[in-house]
Amino acid sequence: MGRTIIVGTGVLAQAAARAIERHGRQAVLVGRRDGVDVRGPIDLRPFTDGEPVDAVLEATSTHANRPADAVRFFEASARHVAAAAHDVDAGMHVVVSIVGCHRATGYAHYAGKVAQERAARAAATDATPAIIVRSTQWFTFPGQLVDRLARGPVMPVPSMRLRPVALDSVADVVAEIVVGKRERESACVCGPETMTLAQMVARLEGRPAVRIPVPLPGAAREARTGALLPTGGVEVVGPRFEDWLREHPDGRQRELDA
Ligand SMILES: NC(=O)c1ccc[n+]([C@@H]2O[C@H](COP(=O)([O-])OP(=O)(O)OC[C@H]3O[C@@H](n4cnc5c(N)ncnc54)[C@H](OP(=O)(O)O)[C@@H]3O)[C@@H](O)[C@H]2O)c1
Structure with missing residues (x-):
């Protein structure tokens, strides 16, 4: 039976592993704790156990604040x-990117995602193609930002118009590609409703009491006016944010589902 090696151990890695395992395939998460640091060359051969590798999913991230650092x-x-x-003869190299990132490259993370897509495509071969799954921001995004940005009861909330999506629904799309239930083709996924990040944060249980609107650094106008919204050719997947919150009232997923 084939397996997917997932580089990263964060929320995407965990959701993708669960989705792949629901299809009856194996998923192996590897990260820095296993000696796999993507800032230099890595070796995934010890994680194959002699099994064929359906895919390698790149699920890494950085909180770099400067575009040059995120790009690097x-x-x-x-x-x-x-x-x-390529070294483990993987059937594909899957990257999960962000809808509209190329329209807001002044923001460090999005500049980095554009560079990641470009580097993955440049390294692709016929045997191990680069499959880019672009998604809008996940329902877990406001909770992740609260964890990073809130200082006690006060939180700066970047002004952003979004069309957020459930991470598990994105993970399902990734899993279907990896296990061969979909064409080995890039995909674009978003959720059913448009809303602002401030509206999302306001709905979280335990939200910071004082929420101060701030511009998204480097891409204020684009984020506020909807450059991150999908423009067509995008697959809409449920559930609605309100329905997802019933299961995840504080907006976190890792602790509840791990
Ligand atoms: N959040 C969203 O709304 C959203 C939407 C679309 C796409 N995405 C993309 O999804 C990807 C994953 O995001 P996430 O929310 O799952 O991130 P996350 O929970 O912060 O996890 C990131 C992972 O990156 C790994 N990592 C960091 N530096 C590393 C290094 N030098 N070497 C190896 N691994 C390293 C870490 O693994 P270890 O600490 O175990 O090493 C960590 O588990 C990101 O690229 C993001 O752009 C996110």
Whole structure:
């Protein structure tokens, strides 16, 4: 039976592993705790156990604040994960990117994602193609931002118009591609409703009491006016944010589902 090696151990890695396992395939998560640091060359051969590798999923991330740092991280990540995927004869190298990132490259993370897509495509071969799954922001996004940005009861909330989506629904799309239930083709996924990040944070249980609107650094106008919204050719997947919150009232997923 084939397996997917997932580089990263965060929320995407865990959701993708669950989705792949629901299809009866194996998923192996590897991260820095296993000696796999994507800032340099990595070796995934110890994680195959002699099994064929359906896919290598790149599920790494950085909180770099400067575009140049984010670009350096994601470029290195894509290049090193692609090379390692080739070395284990993986059926594909999957990258999960962000809808509209190329329209808001002043924001460090999005500049990095554009560089990651480019590096993955440049390293692709016929045997191990680069499959890019672009998704809008996940329902877990406001909770992740609260954890990073809130200082006691006060939180700066970047002004963003979004069309957020459930991470598990994105993970299902990734899993279907990996296990061969879909064409080995890039995909674009979003949720059913448009809303602002401030509206999402306001609905979280335990939200910071004082929420101060701030511009998204480097891409204020684009984020506020909807450059991150999908523009067509995008697959809409449920559930609605309100329905997802019933199961995840504080907006977190890792602790509840792990
Ligand atoms: N959040 C969203 O709304 C959203 C939407 C679309 C796409 N995405 C993309 O999804 C990807 C994953 O995001 P996430 O929310 O799952 O991130 P996350 O929970 O912060 O996890 C990121 C993972 O990156 C790994 N990592 C960081 N530096 C590393 C290094 N030098 N070497 C190896 N691994 C390293 C870490 O693994 P270890 O600490 O175990 O090493 C960590 O588990 C990101 O690229 C993001 O752009 C996110």
